[in-house]
Amino acid sequence: MPKVLISDKMSPLAAQIFRERGVEVDEITGETKDQLIARIGEYDGLAIRSSTKVTKEILAAATNLKVIGRAGIGVDNVDIPAASAQGVVVMNTPFGNSITTAEHAIALMFALARQLPEADASTQAGKWEKNRFMGVELTGKTLGLIGAGNIGSIVADRALGLKMKVVAYDPFLTADRAVELGIEKADLDTLLAKADFITLHTPLTDQTRNILSRENLAKTKKGVRIINCARGGLIDEAALKDALDSGQVGGAALDVFVEEPATASPLFNTPNFISTPHLGASTNEAQVNVALQVAEQMADFLVTGGVTNALNMPSLSAEEAPKLKPYMALAERLGSLVGQLAHDGLTAISVEMEGAAAALNPKPITSAVLAGLMRVHSDTVNMVNAPFLARERGMDVREVRREREGDYHTMVRVTVATQAGERSVAGTLFGNTAPRLVELFGIKVEADLAGDMLYIVNEDAPGFIGRLGSTLGEAGVNIGTFHLGRRDAGGEAVLLLSVDTPVPAAVLDAILKLPGVKRATALKFD
Ligand SMILES: NC(=O)c1ccc[n+]([C@@H]2O[C@H](COP(=O)([O-])OP(=O)(O)OC[C@H]3O[C@@H](n4cnc5c(N)ncnc54)[C@H](O)[C@@H]3O)[C@@H](O)[C@H]2O)c1
Numbered sequence: 001m002p003k004v005l006i007s008d009k010m011s012p013l014a015a016q017i018f019r020e021r022g023v024e025v026d027e028i029t030g031e032t033k034d035q036l037i038a039r040i041g042e043y044d045g046l047a048i049r050s051s052t053k054v055t056k057e058i059l060a061a062a063t064n065l066k067v068i069g070r071a072g073i074g075v076d077n078v079d080i081p082a083a084s085a086q087g088v089v090v091m092n093t094p095f096g097n098s099i100t101t102a103e104h105a106i107a108l109m110f111a112l113a114r115q116l117p118e119a120d121a122s123t124q125a126g127k128w129e130k131n132r133f134m135g136v137e138l139t140g141k142t143l144g145l146i147g148a149g150n151i152g153s154i155v156a157d158r159a160l161g162l163k164m165k166v167v168a169y170d171p172f173l174t175a176d177r178a179v180e181l182g183i184e185k186a187d188l189d190t191l192l193a194k195a196d197f198i199t200l201h202t203p204l205t206d207q208t209r210n211i212l213s214r215e216n217l218a219k220t221k222k223g224v225r226i227i228n229c230a231r232g233g234l235i236d237e238a239a240l241k242d243a244l245d246s247g248q249v250g251g252a253a254l255d256v257f258v259e260e261p262a263t264a265s266p267l268f269n270t271p272n273f274i275s276t277p278h279l280g281a282s283t284n285e286a287q288v289n290v291a292l293q294v295a296e297q298m299a300d301f302l303v304t305g306g307v308t309n310a311l312n313m314p315s316l317s318a319e320e321a322p323k324l325k326p327y328m329a330l331a332e333r334l335g336s337l338v339g340q341l342a343h344d345g346l347t348a349i350s351v352e353m354e355g356a357a358a359a360l361n362p363k364p365i366t367s368a369v370l371a372g373l374m375r376v377h378s379d380t381v382n383m384v385n386a387p388f389l390a391r392e393r394g395m396d397v398r399e400v401r402r403e404r405e406g407d408y409h410t411m412v413r414v415t416v417a418t419q420a421g422e423r424s425v426a427g428t429l430f431g432n433t434a435p436r437l438v439e440l441f442g443i444k445v446e447a448d449l450a451g452d453m454l455y456i457v458n459e460d461a462p463g464f465i466g467r468l469g470s471t472l473g474e475a476g477v478n479i480g481t482f483h484l485g486r487r488d489a490g491g492e493a494v495l496l497l498s499v500d501t502p503v504p505a506a507v508l509d510a511i512l513k514l515p516g517v518k519r520a521t522a523l524k525f526d
C-alpha cells in the first residue's frame, strides 16, 4: 500500500480521502528539516502547503518518493528541477483557492480605501477620531492589475462589479481575452501612470522579481494604493517603505513578504500600511477544496497512475491511465531494447504511433520510451525525469502519429539515430493488452520482451540452431522461448531467445565463436 506524509497543516479531509482511496497516511506537521530528512525515506508521497521547503537535501533523502502534492498554487517551496531530475512528480491545485485569494485582495483594497485597521485600532482605543479617517470611493477609480491569470481575472471581475475601470499588464494576456474580461490591456508604464490602486497577481520569476522596483514606484500616480496577495519579492520592500513615508504611495497592503514568516519588517507600523500573514488562501472553503483536490490527485497517481496538474509531467487522466498502461509497458520495452542494442552516439529518437495508438495521448508513450531507453544506463530514470534528461543530453525527440493502420491495428515504432545509422524497432499489443515486439532492425520477428533474453545475429545456414542449443545446454542455460526472423533465405538472421537464467559472459564468448555468428548480446527486461 502506498504511503503518504502530510507535513503541513491541512484539512482533515485530505487524510480521509487518502485512506478511502487505499493510501496509508501520516500527518506530522511542524518538524525540523533534520526530522523530515530522517523520516521522508519511508514515503511514496508528500503532501504540503507552503511551510515545508522541499529542498535538494530533503529530496536526496526521499529515496521512495514518487509524488509531491502542493495543496495550493505556488510551488516556489519545491525545488522542481531537483524533483524532476530525481523522477518525482510535482503537482499543485491551480484553482482551489483562487476565488478566496481574489477576495482577500479585494478585502485589502477596501481596507486601504477606508483605512479600516487604523480606524478600528483608534476606535477601540476610545479615541473616536471621526475626522482623521477620510477615505476614497472605489467607484470610478482605476485598478491596475499586474498579472491577469486565474486570480487576476477574478479580481478584475469583482472590481468591474464595483464599477472600477481595470487596466491590466500581462504579456501573456491576449487582446481577445482582455475584451472577454472587459478590461484594458496596457504596458507596465501606462498601468503605473493610470492606476489609483495596483494589485499584483503574478508568480515570482526572474521577470517579475521587484516588478514594483524603486524606479517603477516613482512612475506611479501620487498616492497610489498597492496590494500584494501573490508573492513576496514582487515589490522592493525598502523602496515601498520610502514611498509610503514620502506619500508617493498612499497605502500598501501586503499578504506576502520576501522573508516568511515575516516577524519583523521596516514596513511594520508605517502609517497606511496593512499586513496579513499570508492569509490569501485561508478560508474554510479554499482549504477544503485544495485538500480534497491534492489528496485525490496524489491517490490517483499512486494507485492508478493518473496524472493531473503535474508541473513536470504531461497530464494523464484516471480514465486514460488504464488504456495507456499496456502502451507504456510496450513503449518502455521497445525503448529498453534499443537502449540495450543501439545506444552508441544516440542523437535523435522518433516515436511513431500508428493505428489505434495514434488516438492516444502521445506524451506518456514517448516518456515511457525514453525511460526504457535511459534506464539501461541508470536505474534512477523514470517517466518524469527521462524527458528532462533527454533534453539535458541534447537528444532530439520527435513524436509522429499516423491514424491509418498498417499491418497491425495498433503499433508503436521507435527509431533512433546512432553513429551506425538509423535503427528501428516496432511493437504491437496482442488482444489490446499484451506488448509484443514485431520488428527488429528491419526484420520481422515476434517476441515477448520479458526477463532474461539473448539476441543473436548470424548468417542463416543449416545446423546453426542445433549448435547454439548444444552450447547453451552444456552451460546449463535453459531456453524458454525461441523467436527467429531473417531478411531472406541464406541472408542475415536474428534470433531472440528467452532464457531462464542470465547468460554468463563465457557462454556469450562461446556463442560468438560459433560459425556465422556476428553478434551475441544478453538482454534483460523488467
Ligand atoms: N496569498 C496567497 O495565499 C496566494 C494564494 C494563491 C495564489 N497565490 C499566488 O498568486 C499568484 C497568481 O496565481 P494565479 O493562480 O493567478 O496564477 P496564474 O498562473 O493563473 O496567473 C499568473 C499570471 O501572471 C502572468 N505573468 C507572468 N509573468 C508576468 C510578467 N512578467 N508580467 C506580468 N504578468 C505576468 C501570467 O501570464 C499569468 O496570466 C501566484 O504567485 C500564486 O502563488 C497566493
Ligand SMILES: O=C(O)CC[C@@H](O)C(=O)O
Binding pocket: 049, 050, 071, 072, 073, 074, 075, 097, 278, 280, 281, 282
Ligand atoms: O497554503 C497557503 O496558505 C498559501 C497558498 C498560496 O500561497 C498558494 O500559492 O496557493
